[in-house]
Amino acid sequence: MPLTQDQRAQIAEARQGVKMTLRAVSEGMESHLYNAHEVLDHGFVRVIDYMGNDDAIVQAARVSYGAGTKHVQNDEGLIRYLMRHWHSTPFEMCEVKLHVKLPVFVARQWIRHRTANVNEYSARYSILDREFYIPEPDQLAAQSVVNNQGRGEALQGAEAARVLEMLKSDAGRAFDNYESMLNQEGQQGLARELARMNLPMNTYTQWYWKIDLHNLFHFLRLRADAHAQYEIRVYADAIAACVRDWVPHAFAAFEDYRMGGVTLSGKALAVIKRKLAGEVVTQETSGMSKGEWREFEEALK
Amino acid sequence: MPLTQDQRAQIAEARQGVKMTLRAVSEGMESHLYNAHEVLDHGFVRVIDYMGNDDAIVQAARVSYGAGTKHVQNDEGLIRYLMRHWHSTPFEMCEVKLHVKLPVFVARQWIRHRTANVNEYSARYSILDREFYIPEPDQLAAQSVVNNQGRGEALQGAEAARVLEMLKSDAGRAFDNYESMLNQEGQQGLARELARMNLPMNTYTQWYWKIDLHNLFHFLRLRADAHAQYEIRVYADAIAACVRDWVPHAFAAFEDYRMGGVTLSGKALAVIKRKLAGEVVTQETSGMSKGEWREFEEALK
Amino acid sequence: MPLTQDQRAQIAEARQGVKMTLRAVSEGMESHLYNAHEVLDHGFVRVIDYMGNDDAIVQAARVSYGAGTKHVQNDEGLIRYLMRHWHSTPFEMCEVKLHVKLPVFVARQWIRHRTANVNEYSARYSILDREFYIPEPDQLAAQSVVNNQGRGEALQGAEAARVLEMLKSDAGRAFDNYESMLNQEGQQGLARELARMNLPMNTYTQWYWKIDLHNLFHFLRLRADAHAQYEIRVYADAIAACVRDWVPHAFAAFEDYRMGGVTLSGKALAVIKRKLAGEVVTQETSGMSKGEWREFEEALK
């Protein structure tokens, strides 16, 4: 239950406040505004504001290309053309602002995308809530044996139970002690900026995060990818579902060219040409290393 | 006459298109949307879109500071506090998109502000219009004798007439030859991407420019300043007039702390303390260089 | 003891490897290269590389201003002029790369400075060491009673002992369980990317951090400030000590104009003028709020 009664009431109220505007509007995105999309056990993603829509992308592109583009293509075709040719600036003309509640270890990965604006809840200033991410049993996964930064099968039986117990009890005790250190009854009480260091990295934090559509697509390409850690991928998926309704043409082009596409090296391209010409090519004759060849075969499966 | 009949009709139509939205709205900014504020002889600034308002700044700040801020201050006081203490991230939560028509030499100075998104008209792709900036007589200024990058008095009489004649005839001839080189009747016609190099830097270009409020304030502080070149300052002034209506509390704080404020060095601060204690301080006893002292006295005048 | 024997040997070896270069060199910075400046109980700051020196700042400024600056000023005066007038681009021409070991809660504050390049140790990929920040007794401070994000006096006696015990035992137990969850003997072993979430935020991480001098000065102004949290300020101080030796003129100007300087609002400037003219001004007649007035009086003390 990531949202309190209070928060639900605030959202309901905000969604009553219809106003008039002359700005570009995305009907699809209006339906998401303020609503919380629940993610993990206590997290959420909410759209707080947005700027622009598919038309705004086209309009910006037509400023650059002038009268010349008018007869060429319909809007959808132009958006696909821009995406295919890596024209990023028209996509930068759209912007979105999200409210996200997420575990700290996810926040640390997320913040590596630097081209965004962030206002995070300050545990130096305020006291955190007793909320921790505890994985569902099917996500309590073993270390992958083939990939240093991956997961294998879900843990079973007694081991799973032991791990869950450790996560819960360590988080609970850390929070008890956090509160106890802060307590000012009968003692001075430790400074908040110090006490927070006792909390584990599955503690929930929250922030406002604002980013343009081009950089958001870059975030989604990396974080909605099958190789991304599950705990950030579910946030990326929730955001992607909103973007699909916000800018449907741009999102479709993104899915085709980025999420569903593949980048081939010069060596890989040469192998495809040889194969299409009927030649049998093996890793040994490909010029690729074993790792590259394995990924190449994977892409063509 | 910077706007064509067509453009005026398009603006009138856009301003009819009232829509419903759940987003934060700034009534003051709605009145500016799409309208062209004329600048120089053929330029303009138009607000195409915006995100956020004074409330959005406060809301973002309260995310960071949590419940702790609720009782402390009213919104205006909080905004002033944020500005005074250089808390930039809440101001980054507002964004604006402008359509600007401006001479190339102004665009070259403007683009040095890198934290913004730009879509500029492409003279590689399309043909430019016959429009050049020609200064008004009172802006046809002599080189300053005290400041390498400044202006003195307006030129007078025959010299002024000569300069105006040169600017007009050189621009006119350059554009005639631009058209003549591009012409494909009875000849091949030079590539647009090459022909454009013949045009002077007072040729008008245009772009969409999108920036967050924190970085826009930084732009305005430098470009609406009395030391900025007149031809960019008039654009900054036109933008500032829109920002004042968009986020009145934030703009008032900006005016007080940035535009009307002053930064003193440690040496300057020490001199003020000595003066307030009744001491007579001269440049020689101030520890400042002559240049610093002159600027210091200027600031206290 | 933040450095292992191995690390000390590596540093000693790296400092043997003198090479020839035609590039700009800073003798002061060469003496810092690779050496670890110890910070907190297990952290350090090491200079890994740098680009430019005071001369490089001057050289870049002279590219912009051309022949015009040659006779005007000596290098030190020019650097002071650039700093006083907020000319940031010449300072951006210097760059530094640091290796920093720091607690996670400090890293989270640090990373909010986005205009930098970062490579952080990946706890998704590798296993963390058993190292936590435990404050020295004189830094185990109570919550400030006047400032939500500040510290008061050091805790005393039994309370201090209790807090230290909690921090140590919670961190120790969390790490024991982290190892236990990862363990693959007789069980599958939890994925590293999950197990890391059990660790507290005083766990040490490390990164390479690269930034230009202009943005580094901005970092230092905020983080070497008396209002910054002690645990990040000691890193800022260690870095500042290196910068002082790297670019002595630029650092002196930074100290005078930024660290030792003060920014006054238009209202505050008006009050100073009135005071210098002999008027007695109080908060009530100043036009400032109580908070502003208190800070203003503080600045003039």
Place this chain on the structure above:
Amino acid sequence: MPLTQDQRAQIAEARQGVKMTLRAVSEGMESHLYNAHEVLDHGFVRVIDYMGNDDAIVQAARVSYGAGTKHVQNDEGLIRYLMRHWHSTPFEMCEVKLHVKLPVFVARQWIRHRTANVNEYSARYSILDREFYIPEPDQLAAQSVVNNQGRGEALQGAEAARVLEMLKSDAGRAFDNYESMLNQEGQQGLARELARMNLPMNTYTQWYWKIDLHNLFHFLRLRADAHAQYEIRVYADAIAACVRDWVPHAFAAFEDYRMGGVTLSGKALAVIKRKLAGEVVTQETSGMSKGEWREFEEALK
């Protein structure tokens, strides 16, 4: 002759100044330092400084991946892995500073790459030299008939002669009048910041430009590409030649994965799979538009 006698003497002197350093050195890059690579008729590219080398990229990656990577791969393989998987941060750990002299219309295209530091010669402050870009006859190309932003064949005979004459005489007259307007003998002399607007966009300017290797690769991918305008491509080629000597492994990976590679959409990938399975696929049965199909066939040729 882009370099004056004075400049040649300065370069010769700078190249005498061998110093000792403990920093990472690239022998290949040392040979380029300060030397001017001539570009176009009056332009050049000079390496002024650099930070890092291939080893520095590997070292930064190993900080992130910890002990886990040590046994996996040799340095070259690791760099190829990083490039293939879009790990950009290790490449950001290298930095280069260039001195470039270039025509204004090229500078305007170049500056659209915002993630760089720039100090440009100020025509507000100083007086420009009488130097303009005039294309060689084989680069005096007609407008492309298939591509709005492209070139066709070189102009021939009388048309070529006419164009050259226009470019030369317009530039010459504009500069004569620029000097005449600035002249302070017997008149006041127009302000520099105004007079500069009379000069055409083939006037040469110069700047210091500093950028990290990741962003430089992005610049090179777009500007060393066959579709880039010739006048910026020659600069990209000159820079690429230096980068090849600076970081040979990284450059080889860049050439294979970026310059020589290709990005396929999901649709295009599906067509390749069908073709490899023996199916005959046409544009009509591909799901691609005509434009996409044409580009797809081009890529496989």
